[in-house]
Amino acid sequence: MKLNKADEVYAIAVDIMPQIKKANYTLESSEIDVNIAKSNYYPSLSLSAQWGASANWLMEDPNGFNRSLGDQINSTKNTYIGASLNIPIFNKLQTRTNVKNARISVLDAKFSLQQEKLALRKEIQQAYADALAAYNKYLSSYEAVMSYKESFRYTEQKFSVGLVNSVDFNVAKTDFTRAQSDLLQSKYEYILRNKILDFYKGIPIVL
Incomplete structure (x- = not known):
């Protein structure tokens, strides 16, 4: 299972996420408004x-x-x-004011776009951190299963020759079963976290 890198995901998400597209369209519209306001000079x-x-x-x-x-x-x-x-002779002052206001709107749109990009990057970094934590948990759960599996195998051998009582045997079996359950849970948690990163790449979440 390959883990999506945060920077790679962001490079794709910044071009396809609707909130970024909306902010870009707003910026383009405000830049056009500046040209429209300037046209009143002529x-x-x-x-x-x-x-x-x-x-x-x-x-x-x-x-x-x-x-x-x-x-x-x-x-x-x-x-x-x-x-x-x-x-236009007498309305130059009004036109100048309109142009200035339009330019302020451009600055506001640029700021909004930057804020949306920062928010998106933060979301992706958090999603990546969650996925990485889930991946590390999966690895540790796998190691635990291998350890409990080996321990249970030895206990089972000892139990078969009467060196271990049924209580110790059942404890070893329960620990092994719990470790397997934890591994399965951590596996699906990691898959889900990675699917969330896929979502930011425009890939539908399919479990």
Whole structure:
């Protein structure tokens, strides 16, 4: 069972964890807001166009005949095209304030992103420490099983020739069984702790 290294896990997690992505998107958005605020320093040109016409089903021509809709539209249509140029002269102070506020938002977003990264690193380091402790517990439990297994084997041999009574035999057997149980428990605890590290790598937890 290979133990995931904390730095390796963090290098992957920092690119895929949703809280980091959200903080990055917020930072990108705030940087765009700075450019939008700066755009108010420059003149702006706007264009507009309009087209209209009117028609009436019952409209008659001078001879008393109903005029066709097409004829009415052609005779009443009108178009309009206009342009306006806005040169910012009096709002520079407001624009400067808006740009400054937008830049402050960028700094806030950068700080939030850094805080999220630090929190993620702390979580992973704690998860790694827990997994390492579980791994060491598994190793010590394995050594204990080997020791109790050998002890029980000797006790069993002595019991078979009458050198050990049934009480000592049962004690040795119980100790061996308990050590096996502790080993199994420590094994699954280590697997779970390692799966938590897998989660930070984007690997679904499947037991």
